[in-house]
Amino acid sequence: MPTDPRGLRADAPLLDAWLRFHESPPTPFTIPGHKQRTDLVGDVVAGDVPLYAGLDTMKLSTGVLADAESRAARLWGADVCRFSTGGATHANQAVALAVADDGDTVVVSRTLHRSMLLGLVLAGLTPVWVRPEVDPATGLPLGVAPETVRRALVAHPEARAVFxxxxxxVGTVGDVAGLAEAAHEHDVxxxxxxxxxxxxxxxxxLPRHALQLGADAMVTSAHKTLPAWSQAAIILARTERIDPARFEAGVEATATTSPAGAILASTDAARALLERDGEELLGAAMAATRSARDRLRAVPGLTVLDGPQVDPLKLTVVLSASGADGNAVEQDLLAAGLPVESADRDVLVAVVSLADTAATLTALTDAVVASVAQHRGPARAVVGPAAYGVRSEPVxxxxxxxxxxxAAETVPIAEAVGRTSAELVAPYPPGIxxxxxxxxxxxxxxxxxxxxRAAGIRIAYAADPTLATLRVTAG
Incomplete structure (x- = not known):
C-alpha cells in the first residue's frame, strides 16, 4: 500500500487523491487497460492511476487538478499555472503557441532547447537569434546580455516576445531582471x-526564480531538481502581457487527453515538499555540493564552475587542463554506478537535487578524482563546445x-554547404x-x-546521425 512518509497529503490534493485511490481501489471499466493488475506485465504499471476516473471522476467533478495548480500559482507568484505530463518540451511548445501568431517574429536565445525551436515550427514563428556571452576561461555559455536583447528589439520592432x-x-545564471526590463521597454x-x-x-x-525577477512566463521541470516523476513540468504565467485564454488554448492544443495521474500527483507532492521543507533540504544539498566543488577544485587541472552566477546545485567540471578525456571518466563512473547528466571530452555535468546528500556527493567526488588521476594526459586548449550554443550567428x-x-532531398554532407537545412540537428545532451x-x-x-561528435557527444535528431548526409530543402 503506498504511503505518505513526509505527511504531505493534507496540502497536496492530487497526492491525496492518488493515495485514496490505492486505499479504496475500484474495479475500473475505464482506461488504462492494465486495470491496476500487476500480474500481467509486472510492476512496471504499478502506481499508474489516470486523472480521469482515477484521481478525479470522469467528469472532473472534484476539481483536484485545478486546486493543485492554483496552489502552485500562489507559491510561484503567477496568475495562471498548468501542470504538464509532457515535460518542459510540451510546456515550451504551448507557450510558443500562446504568445504570438503564425508569421510573427520573436527574439530567441540560441541556447534554448530543441523543444522551443520546434515550438516555433508549430506556431509558425520566425526567430531573431541572440547569443549568450561566453566565459573565456571555459568556453561555456553565460547568460544573454540585456543589451543584446535591446538591440534585437530595436532592429526588429515587430517582435512579439523574447524567449x-x-x-x-551547465548552470550559469544570467541577468533575468535586466532581460525583463529590456523586453518590457518594448511591451513584449x-x-x-x-x-x-x-x-x-x-x-x-539560491538565485530568485524568473517570475520574481519580472518574467512574464516561466517553464520549469518538476522532475529535474525536485522529486517528481519523469515528464513532470509546470507552466506559470502572469497575464499582463499574456492572454490567459490563449495560454490555456496553447496548453490544451499540445497536451495529452489522457494525462498520467501519478505524474500529476508527484508534481503536486513536489510542490508541497518544496513549500514546506524546501529550504532545509536545499540547504543540505547545497552544503554537500560546496564540499564537492572545493575538493574537485583542489585537483590540478580541473576547473569547477562556481560563484554567484552559477546554480549552487549544478556541478560542472572542465577537464581540459588535466588532459583527462571525459568520455573515459564517464565509463569509470558508469562502472561505479554513478551516471552523470552529461559527459564529453572536456566537460562533465552532474545534476544535484534536493534528494542528494553528503554521502552521494562524496561517492561521486571520490570516483571523479580517482578517474581523472588514472586518465591524465597533456593539457588541452579550452575550446567552446558546440553542444552549448556558442557557435557564430546562424543565418x-x-x-x-x-x-x-x-519538400526536401538528401545530399552528401559536403554538398549541403550553401543549401537550406530541412532538419534540426543537435548534440544531445543538452539538445541545443x-x-x-x-x-x-x-x-x-x-x-x-x-x-x-569528435568530443564524444551523440548527434541527435538528424535523419542521418553519422552526418554523412543531410536533408536540405529541394531546389
Whole structure:
C-alpha cells in the first residue's frame, strides 16, 4: 500500500487523491487497460492511476487538478499555472503557441532547447537569434546580455516576445531582471525556459526564480531538481502581457487527453515538499555540493564552475587542463554506478537535487578524482563546445516552419554547404540546436557538428546521425 512518509497529503490534493485511490481501489471499466493488475506485465504499471476516473471522476467533478495548480500559482507568484505530463518540451511548445501568431517574429536565445525551436515550427514563428556571452576561461555559455536583447528589439520592432533559457544547461545564471526590463521597454513578454531551476527562489542562497525577477512566463521541470516523476513540468504565467485564454488554448492544443495521474500527483507532492521543507533540504544539498566543488577544485587541472552566477546545485567540471578525456571518466563512473547528466571530452555535468546528500556527493567526488588521476594526459586548449550554443550567428534563410515541412532531398554532407537545412540537428545532451530548419548550412556549421561528435557527444535528431548526409530543402 503506498504511503505518505513526509505527511504531505493534507496540502497536496492530487497526492491525496492518488493515495485514496490505492486505499479504496475500484474495479475500473475505464482506461488504462492494465486495470491496476500487476500480474500481467509486472510492476512496471504499478502506481499508474489516470486523472480521469482515477484521481478525479470522469467528469472532473472534484476539481483536484485545478486546486493543485492554483496552489502552485500562489507559491510561484503567477496568475495562471498548468501542470504538464509532457515535460518542459510540451510546456515550451504551448507557450510558443500562446504568445504570438503564425508569421510573427520573436527574439530567441540560441541556447534554448530543441523543444522551443520546434515550438516555433508549430506556431509558425520566425526567430531573431541572440547569443549568450561566453566565459573565456571555459568556453561555456553565460547568460544573454540585456543589451543584446535591446538591440534585437530595436532592429526588429515587430517582435512579439523574447524567449531565453536561464539558467543554462551547465548552470550559469544570467541577468533575468535586466532581460525583463529590456523586453518590457518594448511591451513584449519575456518567456524563460527555466527547466533546470525549479528550486530557485526557495532558499536565501539560491538565485530568485524568473517570475520574481519580472518574467512574464516561466517553464520549469518538476522532475529535474525536485522529486517528481519523469515528464513532470509546470507552466506559470502572469497575464499582463499574456492572454490567459490563449495560454490555456496553447496548453490544451499540445497536451495529452489522457494525462498520467501519478505524474500529476508527484508534481503536486513536489510542490508541497518544496513549500514546506524546501529550504532545509536545499540547504543540505547545497552544503554537500560546496564540499564537492572545493575538493574537485583542489585537483590540478580541473576547473569547477562556481560563484554567484552559477546554480549552487549544478556541478560542472572542465577537464581540459588535466588532459583527462571525459568520455573515459564517464565509463569509470558508469562502472561505479554513478551516471552523470552529461559527459564529453572536456566537460562533465552532474545534476544535484534536493534528494542528494553528503554521502552521494562524496561517492561521486571520490570516483571523479580517482578517474581523472588514472586518465591524465597533456593539457588541452579550452575550446567552446558546440553542444552549448556558442557557435557564430546562424543565418535564417526561410522561417523554420516552412523549411521543416518543405519538400526536401538528401545530399552528401559536403554538398549541403550553401543549401537550406530541412532538419534540426543537435548534440544531445543538452539538445541545443547547432543547425535548425530554415538555416543556411555553412562550413562553420559542419565544423561545429564534427567538433561535437569528435568530443564524444551523440548527434541527435538528424535523419542521418553519422552526418554523412543531410536533408536540405529541394531546389
Amino acid at each position: 531565453v533559457g536561464d539558467p543554462s544547461y 513578454p519575456l518567456v524563460v525556459d527555466a527547466a533546470w531551476s525549479a528550486h530557485f527562489g526557495f532558499h536565501p542562497d 535564417t534563410v526561410v522561417p523554420p516552419r516552412r523549411a521543416f515541412f518543405a 540546436p547547432v543547425l535548425a530548419p530554415g538555416e543556411r548550412v555553412t562550413e562553420e556549421t559542419l565544423r561545429a557538428l564534427e567538433h561535437a
